[in-house]
Amino acid sequence: MTEYDVIVIGAGPVGENVADRVVRGGLTAAIVEAELVGGECSYWACMPTKALLRDAAALRAARRLPGAAAAITGDLDPAAVFARRDRFASGWKDDGQVAWLDQVGISLVRGHGRLAGTRTVTVTADSGDVVTLTARHAVVLATGTSASVPAVPGLADAGAWTNREAVSATRAPERLAIIGGGVVGSEMATAFSALGSSVTLIARDGVLPNVEPYASEHVLAALRDAGVDVLIGGSPTSVSRDAAGTVHIALADGGVVEADEVLVATGRTPNSADLGLDRVGLTPGTWLTVDDTLRVLDASGEPLGDGWLYAAGDINRRALLTHQGKYQARAVGDVIVARATGAAVEDAPWGRHTPTADLRAVPQVVFTEPEIASVGHTVASAERAGLKVRxxxxxxxxxxxxxxHADGYAGRASILIDDEGDRIVGFTAVGPDVAELLHAATIAITAEVPLDRLWHAVPAYPTVSEVWLRLLETAGL
Known part of the structure; x- marks a missing residue:
């Protein structure tokens, strides 16, 4: 077949979910993928990252309980950690994911997909063969992002790692330098220091600068306690690798960091440079702008053509997180079916076809030691949004x-209360295993639960969730 109701470019979790919703709705779908079906999250991000971090987290948890600590007679086994990581990355083979596509009736076309015109996609296979696909209703771009490598002289020539090389590494280097103190940099510093590397974290803008300051302070202290050399404000000016393989990173303050490998974790860039955007009047290499139902907008702010092109997931820059991309995908798949079949489109805020939570209640867990769980606003983002919060x-x-839960448990939690609406618009917690607190906060913010009603949601005793009661009491309820 070369004609389908919907063509999806990108077979990561977002593209897979779009195609699945389309097929469930009775339409046909083809998904185009140049790499592994399952995408970044399955092989080079979420899954292998959590696998690298989990063993050390479990060991730390056991050592915080005296009876369990007495039973521990050895140290972390890096080889076993890497082997378990390999299993969760499926050995970097996508047979299982391909089998699922076939099972649910989604056609897979291997190769690099590019827009060639309205509802038209060309796919170039590794062999050079080209096939042209046509969509009856819609094309969805779900190609995600790649690591952004800054233009530091010598960095590319030094063979710098990105998240891909880091999470697929077969050993922990003796010395690892990480450029960037955001989520990837902080998580990889946590993982590789536990696996035995001597880690230097070069954090020009600080460690996790976008979370509440008290949360980042807990992580910074833990990294330093683990032996990570954290250089706040450090800014690389040049990088080189000598004949012996040592990487030399010159810093703006005159210092030099030496390492066996260097990991770049300075942000993401959209995978849109070679998508054929210029063939439909858009600018290659840019983030795509979308409307409330994720139709791609042209330069005038209108849906492209008759609204046939959609963009879901990281490429639209609404929320660069896998779970939010999958949330968008469900909305996109359903709205395409609705428009194709003449059903009602629910595009009001919080409607079925409008991923409103991307703008108001995005949950995220940073799997450092300790964990950070957050949803909605921070104090800084609330101020930027013009909200009056306490x-x-x-x-x-x-x-x-x-x-x-643990001897010597250290952590903190906070809520942001919108005084005008008397509801919670933000939640952050830092501490061991705080990820399990997050969904309750997400529900409270998404449902806009009034504080006087939330007061009646009684937390079980004795659990960490009792912090909800303490927060409300502190707020004066």
Missing amino acids: SVEYDLGAVAGAAL
């Missing part, structure tokens, strides 16, 4: 459930 904080270590 922050209420509470010491997690003072909660009975947390004290039972």
Whole structure:
């Protein structure tokens, strides 16, 4: 077949979910992929990253309990960690994902997809063969992002790692330098220091600068306790690798960092440079702008043509997280079916076809030591949005459930209260295993639960979730 109802370029979690919703709705779909079906998350990001981090987190948790600590007679086994990571990355083979596509009735076309005109996609296979596909209703771009490598002289020639090389590494280098203190840099510093590397984290803008300051301070302290050399404000000016293989990173302050490998973790760039955007009047290499139902907009701010082109996931820059991309994908697949079949389009805020949570309630977990869980606004982002909020904080270590969870439990949680609406618009927690607190906060913010009603959501005792009661009490309820 060369004609389908919907063509999706990109077979990561976002593209897979778009195609699945389309097929469930009774339409036909083809998905185009140049690499592995399953995308960045399955092989080079979420899954292998969490696998690299989990063993060390479990060991730390056991060592915080005296009875369990007494049973530990050895140290972390890096080879076993890497082997488990390999299993969760499926050995970097996509047979299982391809089998799923076939099972649910989604056609897979291997090769590099490019727009060739309205509802038309050309696919170039590795062999050079080209096939032209036509969509009856829509084309969806779900090609995600790649690591952004800054233009530091010598960095590319030094064989710098990105997240791909880091999470697929077969050993921990003796010395690892990481450029960038964001999520990837902080998580990889946590992982490789536990695996035995001597890690230097060059964090020009600080460690996790986009979270609440108290949360980043906990992570910074833990990294330093783990032996990570954190250089706040460090800015590389040049990088070189000598004949012996040592990487030399010159810093603006005159210092030099030496390492066996250097990892670049300075942000993401959209995979849109070679998508044929110029063939439909758009600018290659840019983030795509979309409307409330994720139709791509042209330079005038109108849906392209008759609204046949959509962009879901990282490429539209609404929320660069896999779970948010999949959320968008479900909305996109359903709205395409609705428009194709003449059904009603629910495009009001919080409607079925409008991923409103991307703008108001995005949950995220940073799997450092300790974890950071957050959803909605921080104090800084609320101020930028013009909201009048008050922050209420509470010491997690003072909660009975947390004290039972681990000896010496240290952490903190906060809520942001919109005084005009008397509701929560932001939540952040830092501490061991705080990820399990996050969904309750996401529900409270998404549902806009009034504080006087939230007061009646009684947390079980003794659990870490009791912090909700303490936060509300501190807020004056």
